[in-house]
Amino acid sequence: MxxxxxxxxxxxxxxxxxxxxxxxxxxxxxxxxxxxxxxxxxxxxxxxxxxxxxxxxxxxxxxxxxxxxxxxxxxxxxxxxxxxxxxxxxxxxxxxxxxxxxxxxxxxxxxxxxxxxxxxxxxxxxxxxxVSDNSIDEQTGIVSKSNQMKEIISLVNKVSQGNMTVLITGESGTGKELIARAIHKLSSRSVNPFVPVNCGALPESLFESELFGHEKGAFTGAVRTKPGLLEFANEGTFFFDEIGDMSPALQVKLLRMLEERKIRRVGGEREISIDVRIIAATNQDIENMVKEKKFREDLYFRLNMMKIEIPPLRERPDDIIPLAKYFLREVCAQHDGKKKIFSERAEELLRSYSWPGNARELQNLVSRASYLCTSTTIDSPDIPIPGVKDLSTLDNSILEMPFKDAKNKIIENFEVAYLTHYLKKNEGNVSKTAEECGIDRRHLHRLINNYNIVYED
Incomplete structure (x- = not known):
């Protein structure tokens, strides 16, 4: 024993x-x-x-x-x-x-x-x-059942041992920052800071000051010297999220930092040596951006020393239920501590959905279901997937189909209705709709074309 x-x-x-x-x-x-x-x-x-x-x-x-x-x-x-x-x-x-x-x-x-x-x-x-939950990797804390994610975990373990730059790609909500944190957690730098920054969250002028710091008097309002985030991350890991949104001017400065391992504060003349590991992530087709001259090729090569591609949740259905159970445990622990479980019908419903917003969408949905459900068992009617609530509400023609055909039809019906609603709401603005729905813009374009969605008023 x-x-x-x-x-x-x-x-x-x-x-x-x-x-x-x-x-x-x-x-x-x-x-x-x-x-x-x-x-x-x-x-x-x-x-x-x-x-x-x-x-x-x-x-x-x-x-x-x-x-x-x-x-x-x-x-x-x-x-x-x-x-x-x-x-x-x-x-x-x-x-x-x-x-x-x-x-x-x-x-x-x-x-x-x-x-x-x-x-x-x-x-x-x-x-x-x-007795034990084998879906959670002990070293990284990443939930996985699929072979795709197990391969990624293996890669995370390998790259964590070095200092090479890493580029993580994948749709919004797939867990790019989680992978970056896992690399840091397993590395020799884990006792030092992990500093994440979203490249599209701040205007260029402010972003430069936040990143590199500034000297007193460098600009109006700079009443004192302020070290930048890169200095704060010294001997740790710096995570550039949505690196594709970085301006061309900042791309040049980041490239110089990667080459020389030195920075200069805004308004300063002194060069400051730094020792940080760089991990970058994007949900865009960055190789295509390089071809279109929207992203510097030399910076891309510097960042792409090791690439980790995270597949969308719809391409790894084996991870849906383990992730849902993990999120449910998390929300229960944070709420009232009372344990809840999914019924078989609820799990079937979760598996039948394509999750355009990936793990982030699943996490949000599980949180809502847990708060709304007063029972200890979450059933399919408690799952707030728009347009698909319970198998008993399905059209008889769908129920007569083979399982895979019925599943695909349910997904198609939902995606057409859901996306049409939001496209009409946003007057056909695809970028705004993608952001509001938590869907990668390229994936949304593919869905519109695949389903021939007409969304004009």
Whole structure:
């Protein structure tokens, strides 16, 4: 039998050592003890535990924080809360929020063993596949079942070990920043800052000052010297989101920084050496932008030392349900702590949709469904997909089709109705519609052409 993997958390060293000594006498437990609650939370994010035993009162980070993090990252783990005098009510509240049990100080070895044995009995009663969630990669925290994402995770592990620049491409909502953060998290730079910036979010004049910093008196309002974000990220990782939106002038300065590893603040003459790893991302066809002279070819080659392409969610349907379950656990942990699940009909409905807004759209929909559903089971009528609410509402002709044909027809009907509505609302403005719907502009153009959508009033 495999040993039960236990995480023990207590900020009091003497208590931690005492409990660890008690647990070490059992041969069926593999114990990892941590007296820093913040480090314990990072362990929960990276590793899977069967049992988590945590003190309740621990300064800035409490046992309740550990519980919430466990519910998110190790939902099948049993959490036992250690409560002291005056915190029994909080211990009871913790069990209501999802903790397996609580134990009051002071306690005997036998009492602790009894609690652990009860937890182990529940493990034995569970189907093998539910004891741990294999869809979450332990190292990166990325949810994946599809072969495409497993290949990306493998690539993330490889590129994280070096300092080469990385270019991440994919439609809006596919998780480009998540991949960038995973690379940073696994790298030797992880103890230093990860600084993200959206290249299209600020006007050029302000963006340059934010990026490179400015000297006092450099422009009206520059009343003091201000270091830029690149300096703040020194020895860490800098993430340029939507790099395709960067102005030509800033592209030149970024290229110089990549070549010389030096920057100059706005209004300054002194060159400042910096050591940052650059990761860039875009939802645009950047190779085509290079051909059309909209993006510098030399900068593209500098950024594209390693390329990671994230496929849209519709091309990796195996990830839909694992992602939905992950998002549901997340929103439940952040809301009231009460666990919810999807019914089979709800999962079928989620799989039948093409998710033009990708994982971000799925996350938003799951959040709405969780808040709107008063039951512990989310059913298909609770899923707020416009135009497709419940299989019982489908036309008989669709129900008579083979599964794949019926699924494609449902998707087609929804996409035509949904996109027509928003295109009319935005008076045919494709860019505005794409932004409002969370859809990549090129993908929206393809849908309009494929379905022959007419959207004039």
């Amino acid at each position: 495999n040993k039960i993997k236990v995480l023990l958390v207590d900020d009091e060293i003497e208590m931690l050592n005492s409990i660890e000594k008690i647990l070490s006498k059992r041969g069926d437990l593999k114990v990892q003890a941590e007296n820093d609650p913040e480090k314990a939370i990072k362990l929960i994010e990276r590793q899977k535990f069967n049992l988590i035993i945590t003190d309740l009162k621990m300064g800035n980070i409490s046992g309740m924080d550990v519980l919430k993090k466990a519910m998110l990252h190790s939902p099948e783990a049993k959490v036992i809360i250690i409560s002291g005098y005056g915190t029994i009510e909080a211990g009871v509240e913790a069990t209501k929020l999802g903790a397996f049990d609580f134990i009051e100080k002071p306690f005997t070895s036998k009492k602790l063993y009894d609690k652990i044995d009860l937890a182990i009995k529940e493990f034995d009663a569970l189907p093998a596949e539910t």
